[in-house]
Amino acid sequence: xxxxxxxxxxxxxxxxxxxxxxxxxxxxxxxxxxxxxxxxxxxxxxxxxxxxxxxxxxxxxxxxxxxxxxxxxxxxxxxxxxxxxxxxxxxxxxxxxxxxxxxxxxxxxxxxxxxxxxxxxxxxxxxxxxxxxxxxxxxxxxxxxxxxxxxxxxxxxxxxxxxxxxxxxxxxxxxxxxxxxxxxxxxxxxxxxxxxxxxxxxxxxxxxxxxxxxxxxxxxxxxxxxxxxxxxxxxxxxxxxxxxxxxxxxxxxxxxxxxxxxxxxxxxxxxxxxxxxxxxxxxxxxxxxxxxxxxxxxxxxxxxxxxxxxxxxxxxxxxxxxxxxxxxxxxxxxxxxxxxxxxxxxxxxxxxxxxxxxxxxxxxxxxxxxxxxxxxxxxxxxxxxxxxxxxxxxxxxxxxxxxxxxxxxxxxxxxxxxxxxxxxxxxxxxxxxxxxxxxxxxxxxxxxxxxxxxxxxxxxxxxxxxxxxxxxxxxxxxxxxxxxxxxxxxxxxxxxxxxxxxxxxxxxxxxxxxxxxxxxxxxxxxxxxxxxxxxxxxxxxxxxxxxxxxxxxxxxxxxxxxxxxxxxxxxxxxxxxxxxxxxxxxxxxxxxxxxxxxxxxxxxxxxxxxxxxxxxxxxxxxxxxxxxxxxxxxxxxxxxxxxxxxxxxxxx
Amino acid sequence: xxxxxxxxxxxxxxxxxxxxxxxxxxxxxxxxxxxxxxxxxxxxxxxxxxxxxxxxxxxxxxxxxxxxxxxxxxxxxxxxxxxxxxxxxxxxxxxxxxxxxxxxxxxxxxxxxxxxxxxxxxxxxxxxxxxxxxxxxxxxxxxxxxxxxxxxxxxxxxxxxxxxxxxxxxxxxxxxxx
Amino acid sequence: xxxxxxxxxxxxxxxxxxxxxxxxxxxxxxxxxxxxxxxxxxxxxxxxxxxxxxxxxxxxxxxxxxxxxxxxxxxxxxxxxxxxxxxxxxxxxxxxxxxxxxxxxxxxxxxxxxxxxxxxxxxxxxxxxxxxxxxxxxxxxxxxxxxxxxxxxx
Numbered sequence: 016x017x018x019x020x021x022x023x024x025x026x027x028x029x030x031x032x033x034x035x036x037x038x039x040x041x042x043x044x045x046x047x048x049x050x051x052x053x054x055x056x057x058x059x060x061x062x063x064x065x066x067x068x069x070x071x072x073x074x075x076x077x078x079x080x081x082x083x084x085x086x087x088x089x090x091x092x093x094x095x096x097x098x099x100x101x102x103x104x105x106x107x108x109x110x111x112x113x114x115x116x117x118x119x120x121x122x123x124x125x126x127x128x129x130x131x132x133x134x135x136x137x138x139x140x141x142x143x144x145x146x147x148x149x150x151x152x153x154x155x156x157x158x159x160x161x162x163x164x165x166x167x168x169x170x171x172x173x174x175x176x177x178x179x180x181x182x183x184x185x186x187x188x189x190x191x192x193x194x195x196x197x198x199x200x201x202x203x204x205x206x207x208x209x210x211x212x213x214x215x216x217x218x219x220x221x222x223x224x225x226x227x228x229x230x231x232x233x234x235x236x237x238x239x240x241x242x243x244x245x246x247x248x249x250x251x252x253x254x255x256x257x258x259x260x261x262x263x264x265x266x267x268x269x270x271x272x273x274x275x276x277x278x279x280x281x282x283x284x285x286x287x288x289x290x291x292x293x294x295x296x297x298x299x300x301x302x303x304x305x306x307x308x309x310x311x312x313x314x315x316x317x318x319x320x321x322x323x324x325x326x327x328x329x330x331x332x333x334x335x336x337x338x339x340x341x342x343x344x345x346x347x348x349x350x351x352x353x354x355x356x357x358x359x360x361x362x363x364x365x366x367x368x369x370x371x372x373x374x375x376x377x378x379x380x381x382x383x384x385x386x387x388x389x390x391x392x393x394x395x396x397x398x399x400x401x402x403x404x405x406x407x408x409x410x411x412x413x414x415x416x417x418x419x420x421x422x423x424x425x426x427x428x429x430x431x432x433x434x435x436x437x438x439x440x441x442x443x444x445x446x447x448x449x450x451x452x453x454x455x456x457x458x459x460x461x462x463x464x465x466x467x468x469x470x471x472x473x474x475x476x477x478x479x480x481x482x483x484x485x486x487x488x489x490x491x492x493x494x495x496x497x498x499x500x501x502x503x504x505x506x507x508x509x510x511x512x513x514x515x516x517x518x519x520x521x522x523x524x525x526x527x528x529x530x531x532x533x534x535x536x537x538x539x540x541x542x543x544x545x546x547x548x549x550x551x552x553x554x555x556x557x558x559x560x561x562x563x564x565x566x567x568x569x570x571x572x573x574x575x576x577x578x579x580x581x582x583x584x585x586x587x588x589x590x591x592x593x594x595x596x597x598x599x600x601x602x603x604x605x606x607x608x609x610x611x612x613x614x615x616x617x618x619x620x621x622x623x624x625x626x627x628x629x630x631x632x633x634x635x636x637x638x639x640x641x642x643x644x645x646x647x648x649x650x651x652x653x654x655x656x657x658x659x660x661x662x663x664x665x666x667x
Numbered sequence: 668x669x670x671x672x673x674x675x676x677x678x679x680x681x682x683x684x685x686x687x688x689x690x691x692x693x694x695x696x697x698x699x700x701x702x703x704x705x706x707x708x709x710x711x712x713x714x715x716x717x718x719x720x721x722x723x724x725x726x727x728x729x730x731x732x733x734x735x736x737x738x739x740x741x742x743x744x745x746x747x748x749x750x751x752x753x754x755x756x757x758x759x760x761x762x763x764x765x766x767x768x769x770x771x772x773x774x775x776x777x778x779x780x781x782x783x784x785x786x787x788x789x790x791x792x793x794x795x796x797x798x799x800x801x802x803x804x805x806x807x808x809x810x811x812x813x814x815x816x817x818x819x820x821x822x823x824x825x826x827x828x829x830x831x832x833x834x835x836x837x838x839x840x841x842x843x844x845x
Numbered sequence: 846x847x848x849x850x851x852x853x854x855x856x857x858x859x860x861x862x863x864x865x866x867x868x869x870x871x872x873x874x875x876x877x878x879x880x881x882x883x884x885x886x887x888x889x890x891x892x893x894x895x896x897x898x899x900x901x902x903x904x905x906x907x908x909x910x911x912x913x914x915x916x917x918x919x920x921x922x923x924x925x926x927x928x929x930x931x932x933x934x935x936x937x938x939x940x941x942x943x944x945x946x947x948x949x950x951x952x953x954x955x956x957x958x959x960x961x962x963x964x965x966x967x968x969x970x971x972x973x974x975x976x977x978x979x980x981x982x983x984x985x986x987x988x989x990x991x992x993x994x995x996x997x998x999x
Contacts, residue, residue: 313695334680334684337680338677345673348673349670353972356973368966382951382955387695392690394947397935397937398948399936399937399938404941531866531867533868798905798912800933801935803905
């Protein structure tokens, strides 16, 4: 019964989305207040119906209702409750439902937070969101219905892939989707602006918080996925340049560019063409990511089981969505103004450089991901593009980006003075040279030395933004610091996060040590400055798995300083193995121990890694998210706060 | 902003969409052999069961054969097995087996239990010949022409569909060659 | 039946991401072992998707790792080892595609796109400068005032 309620509720949501996609648009054109107001009710109603459907599917998973085909395929009665719930989105159908739920959530947030939006704009934004809702609800109902029944119902389910039975991976998809789908708001605002034919600073102020929120969620989602891979896959890898990871990184990079270009629209009423295109591109990359993961067009280690009809459907959605938006752009573009004058060396110029670099990195990843497919179609030749290609371009471009993004905030709008900006960065320069020399002395590759120096430059240079605002008069320091806009703090904090992540990456790439040893209980092996002794290996039975559990003593200077536990688990439903690494996490390094196969004579394969600063990679990401949150809390950016008339005056 | 320049994004999208659409129907998973139309790589393997005979590319010359890579540990081979048996029994193809990294007793038991469709079995116990052939997994089947050249490679189990639609026409065509 | 076959195929191909080098594979000479690790990290496993043979615990990947180490011990240069594997599996196994005919676009496009971006920015700045002025120009003092206001903002 509950599955039927879910199915019915989803159908109602589709009907409502159809109305939301059309009536408000007509209302806005005819200036009919009632039809425009309907958009708000429809958006709220859509959220309600999709939430009911989602709750119904969750209930089916929690109660282990194996008469629902999806539950039988992906759940098991012996699974802990948390993973029964996470199992809802641990599969294609359920994760699409989560996708639509988040789409509806963002749609309903427009009337909730955007009360000050002009009526026509909010009606049009919601109409575009409605169209996206129609597309994805139809996709679920016609190709990926999660509520299909199974008759007769099996006694138990197939179980969830044990790799997914982990807190990190349970929370990774919701944040990822909050990011992907959140960018639909930027898209809807862009299309609404094209329909209205009006892209102005006020528009940028409205669109920026949504983009910023989506960006922060996506950052967190990617970070969780990377951290999960690190401790779960058993060899300390945290990024693989796999197509599915690239699918999440591309919208992140484009979204990062969008946050910055929207500033130029907001402050200077320039760069409007580009910002509109970037908003469309960012969401398009989210859609392409979905296409890539769910169509099987590119094989990846961790994509969903794929189905060509789904691929065709998503491709059609992609063509309709992006094609529609770009056609609208082609019609409107000739009438759009270029904007206010500025010179190359200026804050605007810096932000343009930021955009060129971010888009170049996005293009590298896009090419690397899809070039093998394009080549095979064109010439039949099969090639692979792997980490060496990505690193070749990604690392230098990122270093240039870090150098540039440190200088940008010191340039004035309209016309900047590069010499003066660099002079204000003298302490950062000293720090960069110091760190560069120090890392070179320790013994690091030349590119890594540059990366460390650039990270130091960015870190100190970002602090200098605050120092510069405080000035030399210490009596007024506190007043000045507390008077700084939150958005400035957000920028500084987020940039510091980038520096921290970059330093972490450079350190791990340069200084990782690895030891693979055959150990019997009582024997010791060395990695980094640690000595690790295998104490015992036990057989352990968990709730839904059996496990070989190895206990290790960490020895330093002859004394045991820590004990680590590493497991190799076997899950019978479905049969597969996972590795649970033993970690000693310290701010400056991580000792990583896994237990492998057993060998005759009671020996075990033991893999150990010493990863300096690896925690900084994710710590930096969290700092970036904090920066985004700080910026979002800025009163001037609060969703819907600015009124168009008022901001027009402020901007001119 | 020129009207034509504004159309560029739409055109890029159209090109991409076209590629994606073709991509949906393109098999990127199967790694194509680069040895097609090339002679079999050199190998010299004992027969199974070992009767002292050696199996080399020469063994496969003079007629059209199917060189089937299989193993008793391979689950999909079990699915393919009845199809091969039928082909051998009806004398529609000569199938040479290449037992890939198999253990003699397990292989023997497998053949006794399921039947033996192979005219000859080459025992590649260390798996080097399989790598020389560019094997990516079991089962795989190479169509070898009369001159001992590899003319086609099928990855995965042969079923009735692949036999009647792909392999049989090819075998007939190759048999007509001199 | 086809479905079953596909399912079984999927099962035989199932492999997990795991650093897979076992202690018995490691070469005694650390210099050779370092070369072997570097090489195996840029050779793609043909069983599992998107993994190097160094990352894959598939038996075939292990065989290839052993093979690479044998070639190195036999005195092959890195290029000869690569050529050896490519002769059997094609360029597909190279995770870093060689710069040649059909990969020129791949390797050049990032430069082209960066250049194109710079060109577009230059054209945009020129376009801005050529625009007819919409309002009377500000006096220098006004300009300074605006500048200061703007600089206070982030």
